[in-house]
Amino acid sequence: MNALATHVPMPATLPAQQAMAAAGPIDIEELSRHVQVLRRKLAPGQHVYRAGQPFHAIYLVHAGFLKTCELSEDGRERVTGFRMRGDLVGVESIGLAHYACDVVALDDSEIWELPYPPVLHACLQLPELQIRLTAALAGEIRNDRAWMLALGTLTAEQRVAAFLLDMAERHLRLGFSPRHFLLRMGRADIASFLGIKHETVTRALSRLDRLQCIDVQRREIRLLDTDGLRRMAGQGETLH
Amino acid sequence: MNALATHVPMPATLPAQQAMAAAGPIDIEELSRHVQVLRRKLAPGQHVYRAGQPFHAIYLVHAGFLKTCELSEDGRERVTGFRMRGDLVGVESIGLAHYACDVVALDDSEIWELPYPPVLHACLQLPELQIRLTAALAGEIRNDRAWMLALGTLTAEQRVAAFLLDMAERHLRLGFSPRHFLLRMGRADIASFLGIKHETVTRALSRLDRLQCIDVQRREIRLLDTDGLRRMAGQGETLH
DNA sequence: CGGATGTTTGATTTGTGTCAACTGCGGTGG
DNA sequence: CCACCGCAGTTGACACAAATCAAACATCCG
Incomplete structure (x- = not known):
């Protein structure tokens, strides 16, 4: 859905969505000079994070396949999306002290951890990064909305x-x-x-x-x- | 000279959601020193913008009540949310050349237009603003996700x-x-x-x-x- | 007053959910 | 290597929540 980096700048679009103008990929090379990018490998079933854990980073999916799950206090649960290479994960929790949902690998996967306060700080040096991050968040909203339309109609x-x-x-x-x-x-x-x-x-x-x-x-x-x-x-x- | 403290760009939260840590209100006083804030009044039925119009600004609802509608090419349509004082409107279209949805007043309303490239530029001078904008976008995602959970379960x-x-x-x-x-x-x-x-x-x-x-x-x-x-x-x- | 619009209620249909059985495949261990 | 187990997927019969169709009713406004 969003895609800073590596590839595919565009958010996944339902065919229903219009074409996107939008930001290109983020330069990970450049970014990695400002923040410490940590690589993590996951086996199927492993969590990137769970709801309630302290928020400290967002992630870029480098390989594999994952799902994001929204949970409610009373035990209801719903898969809100599937993520593949180039998608950003964890952005929904920006601004919170703790992650707001679960992210689980469905296949062997590799994700790149981007510690969040450093990313935010890097935005001050790299205006491009800020534009892309914001555009990625907005793309996430559009993606969710397009599915809302689909599911409602x-x-x-x-x-x-x-x-x-x-x-x-x-x-x-x-x-x-x-x-x-x-x-x-x-x-x-x-x-x-x-x-x-x-x-x-x-x-x-x-x-x-x-x-x-x-x-x-x-x-x-x-x-x-x-x-x-x-x-x-x-x-x-x-x-x- | 803009108004008393405008208020909380926080997205509406379902009771299901956890409390928001998150950013406080955007300081409009401060912001208006960097971007030209334009006020617009709307009567019920009037559009803030329509899908397809050139994107140039985001809006802060100052008074009234509005709805946002997602449309598909084939004529399906869905209301994706209702906005009141303090809510941001138009953020879903950030990164696009054209707005992606319709926003319509349901009551007499007043909105403050925040031209977008200037806002982005102002973020470079006002790190606080950047944090709040990003947090607001993330909050929007969480709000949508919380409703997805509700509507699916x-x-x-x-x-x-x-x-x-x-x-x-x-x-x-x-x-x-x-x-x-x-x-x-x-x-x-x-x-x-x-x-x-x-x-x-x-x-x-x-x-x-x-x-x-x-x-x-x-x-x-x-x-x-x-x-x-x-x-x-x-x-x-x-x-x- | 009349007509347009929005809301409520009722009767009936229908798409999904529910419950339950069955299948096929993959893994494990004898 | 084969037999067994277990889980994911499939299919069927039936129940039920919500959609549909239709009609009254309220409210607003010219």
Whole structure:
């Protein structure tokens, strides 16, 4: 979604979103002269941080795949997003003393830790950095809003279609095939993210398969009719 | 010569959210020495901006009541939030060449226009401002996420209860009565925001009324049993 | 007063949720 | 190497919350 650095400056967009002007990548070389960038590797299931731990850094995903989970006091829980290479993690907790959500690796991952007060301080020396950081935060808001729109206006099946298109789009940006990829999360995580139940996700996938829009083998997805999917998800044109 | 202390650019928080550490109010006095702050008055129905217009400023709501609407190419539309005094508007479009959503006044309102490149520039002189702006953006993300959690896990009636509690909380912060207030938006806007239909909002309100949790007279709301509401909305303790 | 707009209520339909069984695959240990 | 276990995914039958369709009702305003 946001992407300082390394790659893909643009926030992930739902097809619904307009094209972005927006900030390019942040120069990590440059940044690392100002802040101590620490690299951490994670195995599936490991947390980057948990809600309640003292906030001290934001993170740049360098490799792998993670999910962010929002929790409520009374035990409700929801996946609010999936993060891949180039995405920033932890920005939602800026300004707080403690992290506000959980971030968990779904696959072997590597993240770069950017200690926060130093980053803020570096912004004073590097105006570019400030612009990019702010733009990244704003992009995160737009991404969330685009999903709010989708979740509030689409049926279960349309949400699943939109989700697949989003995954395809992001894979494409990272240089992977947008028509054939592996889902790194379980049905339950997809369901939580889309605000539906895991059986419903399964049924939607099965039906899209039956309609020849996609081919599903457990977590392996092949998009057969991208335009068909887009039409379902209520997004006119094809970009590609 | 701008007004007495403007107030808290903090995003509205769902009761579900933790307390905010976070930045205090933006010092408008100070800011206005660096950027040209323009005041604009709006009548109900007028737009602050529309999606697609060139981005040039963010806005601080000084008085009144507004809604932000997300739109998709294919005509779907959703209210993504309501803004009152102290809220920042337009931050979701930072980094773009054009605004990404619509903002409409629901009541007579006054907003202060903060031209954006100048604000960014002012951040270099006023580190405090940068911290607050970034924190405000992050707060916006948390607010959106908290609602995502709510909309993904609560029933229609619970959403309505959560909505009323949120309104009460925000009225309280601005020094108004949290137990007796006027909704400035129609049922359809509430419904859109909560991802349900307007008839469902009406029914939920009627039932909460019947249960003696609230008293509804069209747009006039009186909270009779706040704790009861909180229990419904799945939020344990009472703060007040 | 009439008409437009917004709200409420009722009757009915329908999309998802719920509950439960079954399948297939991956891992582990005999 | 195969047998067993366990979990993730799939599918079916049924229940239920919310959407839909429709009609009355209130309020505002010219």
